[in-house]
Amino acid sequence: MAVTWTSAGPVPVFVATGAGGAAVRHALRAADEVDLVRSPRRACVLLVAGDVPTGDRSPLLQVHDQVPRPRGVVAVGARGMPAELAPITSSLGGLVATILEVGSQILVGEHDSDDVLPATNPVEWRGVGPNGQGGEGMMGGVPYGRAMAMTAEGSDGLTLDRLYLTLGPWLPGLPSGCRLEVGLQGDVLEEASVAYPTTGPTLAGQVRVASVEQLRARTLLGWLADLTDTAGLPALARRVSRLALDPTPEGVDAVRRRLDRRWGLPVATDGVGHLERDDVTGCGLGWLARSRGVDEDARRDDRAYDGLELAAPTDRGGDVTGRWRTWLDEAAEALRLAEAAEDRTTDRPELPWGSAAVTVEDRAVAHAALATRAVSGAELGRAVLTLASLPSACDADVAASRAEVPA
Amino acid sequence: MTTLITIFLVLGLSVLFTAGLRTASGTDLADHITNPQQRPVLGGSDPKTHAWQRFHVRYYTMTLVFVAFEMEMMFMYPWAIVYRALGIKALVEMGVFLVILSLGILYAWREGGLGWQ
Numbered sequence: 001m002a003v004t005w006t007s008a009g010p011v012p013v014f015v016a017t018g019a020g021g022a023a024v025r026h027a028l029r030a031a032d033e034v035d036l037v038r039s040p041r042r043a044c045v046l047l048v049a050g051d052v053p054t055g056d057r058s059p060l061l062q063v064h065d066q067v068p069r070p071r072g073v074v075a076v077g078a079r080g081m082p083a084e085l086a087p088i089t090s091s092l093g094g095l096v097a098t099i100l101e102v103g104s105q106i107l108v109g110e111h112d113s114d115d116v117l118p119a120t121n122p123v124e125w126r127g128v129g130p131n132g133q134g135g136e137g138m139m140g141g142v143p144y145g146r147a148m149a150m151t152a153e154g155s156d157g158l159t160l161d162r163l164y165l166t167l168g169p170w171l172p173g174l175p176s177g178c179r180l181e182v183g184l185q186g187d188v189l190e191e192a193s194v195a196y197p198t199t200g201p202t203l204a205g206q207v208r209v210a211s212v213e214q215l216r217a218r219t220l221l222g223w224l225a226d227l228t229d230t231a232g233l234p235a236l237a238r239r240v241s242r243l244a245l246d247p248t249p250e251g252v253d254a255v256r257r258r259l260d261r262r263w264g265l266p267v268a269t270d271g272v273g274h275l276e277r278d279d280v281t282g283c284g285l286g287w288l289a290r291s292r293g294v295d296e297d298a299r300r301d302d303r304a305y306d307g308l309e310l311a312a313p314t315d316r317g318g319d320v321t322g323r324w325r326t327w328l329d330e331a332a333e334a335l336r337l338a339e340a341a342e343d344r345t346t347d348r349p350e351l352p353w354g355s356a357a358v359t360v361e362d363r364a365v366a367h368a369a370l371a372t373r374a375v376s377g378a379e380l381g382r383a384v385l386t387l388a389s390l391p392s393a394c395d396a397d398v399a400a401s402r403a404e405v406p407a
Numbered sequence: 408m409t410t411l412i413t414i415f416l417v418l419g420l421s422v423l424f425t426a427g428l429r430t431a432s433g434t435d436l437a438d439h440i441t442n443p444q445q446r447p448v449l450g451g452s453d454p455k456t457h458a459w460q461r462f463h464v465r466y467y468t469m470t471l472v473f474v475a476f477e478m479e480m481m482f483m484y485p486w487a488i489v490y491r492a493l494g495i496k497a498l499v500e501m502g503v504f505l506v507i508l509s510l511g512i513l514y515a516w517r518e519g520g521l522g523w524q
Binding site: 040060061063115121143144146148150158163166174179188 | 441443450451464465
C-alpha cells in the first residue's frame, strides 16, 4: 500500500518532465509541501509536466503503473497525454495546492488512478531446462520474451555476461526525453548510444534581448539545479532551483561560493565526462563550445548587442565541473546583459542552448554524438552525471504549455 | 518449568504479533504486485536481456587493495614478536616487503581502485 504514516508529511511526487516542463520541476523542488522522489515506486502522485511526444506515451504508461496504488495523476501544460490517463490538470500557480488536494484525497481513499497495462506478463514463461531458464546451463532461450544475457569480451579483457538496457525517456537524472541505450558489464558501459528528442522550443519572430538573457540565466541555473540533484545534493539543488525561478547576481555569487567549497559538487564532477575542444567546436551548442574557450557566439555578430561588452569565453576544462562553472559564468553575465539591454530586440539571438540558426534536428544529432562519446566506457553513475551536464533545449526554462521563446 | 513457560509465552506472543501484522496489512502483497511493478524502474523502458546473469563486480581491484592492506598485517604481527631478536635485519626485510606492497597500492590508486563511490 502506498499510504503510510509518512504520507502525512510532504506529498511524494514523481515528475515526468517533457519538453517545456523544467520550470514545473524547479517550482516543485523549491516547495516545502512536496517531496520530489526519484523513483515512481516511492511516489503517491505522478506529475506530467510539458509535452509528451508520441513515442514516449507507452513508456509513460509503464511509469504510471509503477506508482503504487492508490495513486493520482496531475498534468501541467502537458500536450499529447496518453488517452488512457485521466489527469487532473492544473496551472503552474495552483500546482502545489492541487497536489496537496490530490494527496489528501488519496489518503482518505477518495482518489485513485486505475492500472492501464496488463497486470500479468503478456509473454508467457517459455523456459526449458532444469530451472526453466530457457536453455542449457544459464545460457540461451527467451523466457518471458527476453533473451538471457550472453557473454562478450569487455574492455579489461575478461569475457562475461553483458546486460542490454534502455534508460529513459522518463528517468530523473537524464535530460528530458533523452534515451540512453547501454550494454553493461558490471557497472561499466561497454556499449552506449544516446538519443535526444528532435523537438524543442523554437524562436518566434522578434524577441527582447532582456527576455532572452533572463531566459538564459533561468535555464542555466535550472540545469545546475538538476545536475546538483543528480550528484546527490538535494538541499543544494533546492536552493539553486529557488534561484533559477528568480535569479539575482547576488544569488549567483552566493551559489558559486557554496560550490567552490572543498567537499562539494567538484568531488563528484571533477574529471568526469571529458570532452576535447575539437569535439565541441561547431556542433551548434554555443555554451558547450564556450566552456572550452571557443568563441562560438551569435551575439558577437548581433547588432542588438553592440556596446554591451560581451566577456571572452574561458576554457574551463572539458569535464562536468567545467560545464557547470560555465553555466555560472554565463548566468551571471546574462543577468548583467538583461539589466543593460533596456528595450533592445533581436530576431536571431544566441539562445541558452545554442544558436537559433541551427535546426532542432541538427542540434539533436550533434548533441547525441557528443554525449555518446562522453559516456562510452564510463561507469554508469558517471555516465548519468555526464548526461545531466549535457541537457538540451527541452530542459530550458520555457513556460510549460508553450514552445516559443517569450517575446 | 518457569523457563519452559517463558519460552512458550514468547513463542505465542511472536505468533500473535506476526498474525496481527499480516491481518492489519489486509493484503498478501505478493499477489497484488502487477507486471509493470515487477519491472525494473528504467524510466519507462524495458531491459532487453534478463538480469539473471553473472554481474561483473571487478573484484580484482578490491583483491589488490585487500592484499596490500590486510595481508601485510598477517606478516607484521609475528615480525613484531621476533623484531628485537633479529634486529636491523628484520627492519630491512620488512622494509623491502612494504616497498613491494606500496607498489601494489600505487597501481590500485592509478587504476581508480581507491576512488570513493
